[in-house]
Amino acid sequence: MGFTEQLRHIVESVDGSIACTVMGFDGIPIETVQAPKAAREAAALELEAAWAEYANLLTQVKATAEGLKGGKLLEVLLSAERMTTLVRLLTPEHLVILGLLPGGNTGKGRYALRIAAAKLAAELA
Amino acid sequence: MGFTEQLRHIVESVDGSIACTVMGFDGIPIETVQAPKAAREAAALELEAAWAEYANLLTQVKATAEGLKGGKLLEVLLSAERMTTLVRLLTPEHLVILGLLPGGNTGKGRYALRIAAAKLAAELA
Numbered sequence: 001m002g003f004t005e006q007l008r009h010i011v012e013s014v015d016g017s018i019a020c021t022v023m024g025f026d027g028i029p030i031e032t033v034q035a036p037k038a039a040r041e042a043a044a045l046e047l048e049a050a051w052a053e054y055a056n057l058l059t060q061v062k063a064t065a066e067g068l069k070g071g072k073l074l075e076v077l078l079s080a081e082r083m084t085t086l087v088r089l090l091t092p093e094h095l096v097i098l099g100l101l102p103g104g105n106t107g108k109g110r111y112a113l114r115i116a117a118a119k120l121a122a123e124l125a
Numbered sequence: 126m127g128f129t130e131q132l133r134h135i136v137e138s139v140d141g142s143i144a145c146t147v148m149g150f151d152g153i154p155i156e157t158v159q160a161p162k163a164a165r166e167a168a169a170l171e172l173e174a175a176w177a178e179y180a181n182l183l184t185q186v187k188a189t190a191e192g193l194k195g196g197k198l199l200e201v202l203l204s205a206e207r208m209t210t211l212v213r214l215l216t217p218e219h220l221v222i223l224g225l226l227p228g229g230n231t232g233k234g235r236y237a238l239r240i241a242a243a244k245l246a247a248e249l250a
Contacts, residue, residue, distance in 0.1 A: 046193050046194050049193060050189070050190075050193040050194075050195060053189045053193070054186070054189065057182065057185055057186050057189060060182055060185075061179070061182050061203065064175070064178045064179065064182060065175075065203065065205045066205075068171050068174055068175040068178070069171050069175075069207065070175060070205035070206065070207050070208045070210075071205045071206025071207040071208070072205060072206045073203065073204070073205045074204045074205060074206065075202070075203075075204040076201070076202065076203055076204070077200070077201065077202035078186065078190065078198065078200075078201055079198070079199045079200040079201070080190045080191075080195035080196045080197060080198045080199060081195065081196025081197045081199065082194065082195050082196040083195045083196070085195075107232070
């Protein structure tokens with residue numbers, strides 16, 4: 001499966017998904033799949049702007065985790081009132097990010113990103 | 126229950142806990158409870174330094190989440206190779222942070238912080 005199929009599988013299998021994106025830590029998206037009915041939510045939440053800013057901050061979080069003794073940063077979850085954001089690091093330059101509506105299946109989302117991470121990283125290699 | 130009892134309850138009820146701290150976003154701890162056998166792990170992981178840095182970065186993550194349309198930031202999970210860090214925001218100036226060893230019970234930790242948050246926030250008011 002290529003990027004698009006991988007991301008579509010995640011979005012379709014996790015309840016409450018809004019969109020899933022592979023992007024660089026520079027905040028530039030490589031591929032995005034939106035849930036069929038989520039276009040308006042994604043627009044209202046200014047997803048692209050939010051994720052570009054998060055990617056920038058995650059560069060600093062990653063450096064902090066690794067500069068101290070925590071080892072490599074693997075995963076981040078950010079839960080806000082109107083959206084939960086799940087991030088899995090793929091390569092030193094890339095991450096996959098999944099946006100969920102409140103009440104979405106966070107546990108399933110974390111699992112789906114963990115399972116997809118190795119395949120997505122292989123596509124980026 | 127005061128701070129210390131609340132934090133001790135969290136550390137004792139969540140498998141894999143290293144330490145739990147109520148701190149300001151300025152990175153200064155108000156109260157910390159370590160798991161009985163976790164002193165060496167906490168020292169090895171340079172917990173205090175890591176958490177002060179995370180608190181500083183979370184100030185920026187919080188501003189980003191709220192400046193965009195995500196609503197108030199409620200919770201953050203950072204998973205690295207040698208430690209998982211769970212954060213729950215208590216007041217605009219304070220947070221509670223729980224460090225877990227890899228394989229610790231993240232789900233129970235998130236639940237314990239969510240349940241404790243209102244009581245801890247009341248103590249801070």
